[in-house]
Amino acid sequence: MRISKTIIFSIPALIFGGILIYFLLWNLFYSFTNWSPINSNYKIVGFATYAGIFASQHFQSTLTRTLMWTGGMFLAGNGMGIVFASLIFFLKNPRLRTIYSSLFLYPLAIAMSAVAIIWSWIYSPSEGIDTLLKYAGLPTFGFISNSAQALPSLILITIWVYSGLASVFYLAAFQNVSSDSIESARMDSAGPIVILRKILLPEAKNAFIVSSALLIIFSLRIFTIPYVSTGINPKTETSVLYLFNFFTYGYYAQAAAVSIIVIVIAIIVVIPYALFGIKRWINA
């Protein structure tokens, strides 16, 4: 049958997709070994590697930071996304709408390493915001050189990067609301806040699901911002940096186990999202 010839079309993509799946399974296998610079002749050790990792204080603190990062992105990303989307939605001039939408979205188009460099300087105690505050005789923050503020300062950068992403989905949802219901609300002299709360937001449930899923997934994979701005640093190290560190020093079993933990967290987020979106993916 012709179908058997058509299948050729999918083979390259299936090979690369297959490698991706192979990578995930690779991690699964080696997470049950004890492969490290000391044991280059690794053997299967069951859950021992996992047990060691979960028991480690270091891992727990990186995981806490990852979760804080994820939570911060989830809250602030959705919040700013809604603020941007509603401010833009109530603009009448379509050109202004486009300009502002792009303005809030462009950080996504800049290389993360460049973002990290720009913000490190903005946060610099000798050249950045703090310098101006010092000139003005105001108290300074310290930002990434202050151990308590380092993590929130970095989270702030990623919020700057990703809020526009959320606003795209909220704006699209608002624009899908029938203009009839908005106009009839206007005639009842409802103000923009009422329209937003009573008409627009209830219709933006899908935008919330999509933005939340993407914000969480993207925050799990944040690597470049902390790595470039602060290096492998005990105050800002997240789980993926921890994993990378294991990789760098050849602790492959540990790296694989942390990978599996990260994969499990990602899958917990992606699966409901995929179920929500699965119809579109497979055109069913």
Place this chain on the structure above:
Amino acid sequence: MVNIKIGNVSKEFVKKKSTTKALEDIDLEIASGEFFGILGSSGSGKTTLMRIIAGLEVPTIGSVTFDDTIVSKDNKINVEVEDRNVGMVFQNWALYPHLTNYENIAFPLRVQRLNQGEISKRVREIADLLDIRAVLGKKPREASGGQQQRVAYARALVKNPSLLLLDEPFSNLDATIKDVARRYTREIQKKLGFTAIIVSHDPADIFSLSNRVGVINKSRIVQVGKPIDVYSAPATVEVARATGEYNILKVELKEEGNAFSANAGEDFVVPIENNVEINGSMAKSGILGFRPDEVIIYPISEKDVEVPKGFMECGTAEVAISSYSQGSFRVNLNLNHQDNSFFCLNNTPFPPGEKVKVFIKAGSPCIFDPDTNKIIPSFH
């Protein structure tokens, strides 16, 4: 020109938990060069049958044979669509929106890698035949509906298909263009001689075009025959309805001496001409069916009305409402003491409540079995 045999074809669509039987036990033979019509109501399986013949679907059971080649059989396709040399015109024409009309028509020839000169010659030939030369340089959406439809025809015909499949080809056209389209469809088929199958739920398409017609109801073929025979002697109530407008009345069947009649209440008795012996097992109740254009009515107030020639007097009825449709008035009538009603066509409207005398064309009514909706043949 190809002879098509459809042998006991059934088609099931399995979707998650539900199974749809789209076709059951279809057995048909369409002769080479024949113009065959398929009539049926929405969802009866017409499109599915066409797609199976084209090769876009496989029959779950049964076979499709083109001349002597089995092209598909029992869930397996032996000859793919690409190699069946069929042309097809879809309901919405499915033109390629990014190509000009010229390129749309040329597409099947380009696929065959004909040279530029040959392609241009054949596209222009078919465009002349269908009178669409003027729109060849335009995109499909820049042409009128009727022109797009002819571009779709041209694309289907340009490769000289041995079989042309038309799935509701006229349903998106204005009434006035429809007749033009039917005419050139007929002319081209006569000229080029390919076998053609047309699917429609509009009997006018079938009557104007086809040599034979098959009526599908609920996934089964119920009747095959010449259009006029199917029209005047429908095998079931559904066939009668599929082939045109139709009235049915619940009646009691009576025998008095040699005369038979169908009674719908005391004042509505339809004589039945019968030339077949009827035995004692005759049904007591039945369904009387007749076409609205075979009915004449007069106001009861009019005295000394003669029975029109070839008609029979059937009784009286009361006008429920008259409405206007396509050049004549559609008069809805109620019968006394019964929840029976029917309609007929008349040149003038009647006021509601007026009593009328009803005449029905002699020999035209049919009697159907009330349980199966099948015709009781001895009564025709």
Place this chain on the structure above:
Amino acid sequence: MPENSAKFRNRKSGIRKVRRVAHHVVLIILAAFWIFPVYVLLVDSLKSTQGVLTTPILLPASSSLNSLISTFQVLMGQFFNSVVIAVGTAAISTFVGAMAAYYFYRVSSRINDVIFTIIAIATFIPFEVTAVPLDKLLITIGLFNSIPGLIFSFLIFFLPTGALLMSIFIAVLPKLTIESARIDGANDWTIFSKVVIPLTYPGLISTFIFILIETWNNFFIPLVATSTPNVSTVSLSLLSYTGGYGVLYNDSFAAALVASIFPLLIFVFLGRYFVRGLMAMGTGSKG
């Protein structure tokens, strides 16, 4: 009475005016916050060394192109690598992804749906988890620390992404159009190249732009897949411009500008395609 209602209208329109002004003021303030890093980027990458020594980064000073030019000369090789890798990855991912999408569109079966969904889910998993196996695989097949190796590594992530995005864009093609082409005698390759590709053009561009920007900006994969600067990408090369606050910051900013200018210009001129790619990935809509 008439006077009264006139006053009422006046008050209403007064509120409206205040509200309109406030609306714009809030937007402008937020926009200023969002544009601020680009202001810093432009001002400081164009600052003269004299200016660097006398002003903090937030204040403008005398400008010169020196630092930008010298930094670009240093990073030219990496810039060129990035162009080759990003364009190559985006082109292959889009085209081959479209082919796969065509297959999944054309032949729907339960198994295909499952395979496709698994791969789609996998593309959302953080790349970092593939560090070790990717490194091992590249070394095994001899592609470690090479441009082809980098393209290969990117394809592992972005080819499935391309298939995912393209299958969303292809889904809006009417099935009848493809069936017509089959009836016209076209084989799969002809249908794909003559019908599917031209009809999904905007989707192809969106997918291409989306993957182009994502590949250009990616930092982690070159970090794992390369070890020497000659095959490095420009976004990875920025790592050497961090070294603490001792360096002259105009060089740092110049490097950041060199690394950002390509995707930034694409965003400015073709941003709507990027947004469409994002929308498709997020919600499966083609808008």
